[in-house]
Amino acid sequence: MLYVPGFGEAAISISSGTDEFPRLGHTFRVVGDVTGALSTLKEGDQIGVRGPFGNPWPLEELQGKHVIMVAGGIGLAPLRPLIVHLLEHRSDYKSLKLIYGAKLPNELLFRREFAKWKEGGLDLEETVDRGTLQWSGHIGVVTEVMRPFSGDLEQTRLLACGPEIMMRFVAREAMSMRISPAHIFLSLERNMKCAMGMCGVCQFGPEFVCKDGPVFSYERINLFLRLEDL
Ligand SMILES: Cc1cc2nc3c(=O)[nH]c(=O)nc-3n(C[C@H](O)[C@H](O)[C@H](O)COP(=O)(O)OP(=O)(O)OC[C@H]3O[C@@H](n4cnc5c(N)ncnc54)[C@H](O)[C@@H]3O)c2cc1C
């Protein structure tokens, strides 16, 4: 949680990995008061930091597996530390794939790192909703890029982070590819206040996103994810 005095507090993930240690990096999209205030900060200004709260990506589950990560927009920020870790331990995993979608090519985050990630052994596929004259990559939604995967699906773990509507479709596509719901992990986004399971603001069915999540297996939240506006 990042707190800007006079503006408030918002849940913002850590987007730096061990590559940037001991610095702590955050990546945010300006949507409101707190992110707006964060965007105006100058070097030397002070902010408050609380956390980390909640659970991490299920690293132990990924050991020795094919790992598919699907990110949409700013959703790549919380996946970045994981990508850095997986690439540092590349030989511990059968294969690493990232499918990353954004509305426009210039909205793809961390583009300067893509070449290094690919050299390190990440199979990276980018897609955008709308291309530009310079864009020669895929145009369309991330689920279109998921399907050709042909690895051993029992040995595959899928992680997704992005807009909830995207994650619903990603989870459904993964199920139709016969990836078990227990092997699909989604990072949910809800407004936060206390971030400690006390206030109920982030409640999602019987779960508190701040305390029990934000990462949930699809098996655990499948029923509630189907309900609009929950
Ligand atoms: C676990 C977790 C991790 C998060 N990590 C990040 C992160 O790394 N980077 C990041 O940028 N955000 C992240 N978010 C989202 C961020 O907490 C919210 O966007 C937050 O509301 C921003 O606070 P604000 O005061 O700037 O905007 P608010 O004042 O809360 O919102 C202003 C307006 O923007 C709308 N709005 C809020 N969020 C979004 C959105 N995501 N998309 C479109 N419109 C929106 C609201 O409906 C409202 O109308 C995360 C959320 C969670 C739960």
Ligand code: FES
């Ligand atoms: S933010 Fe208060 S219970 Fe989750």
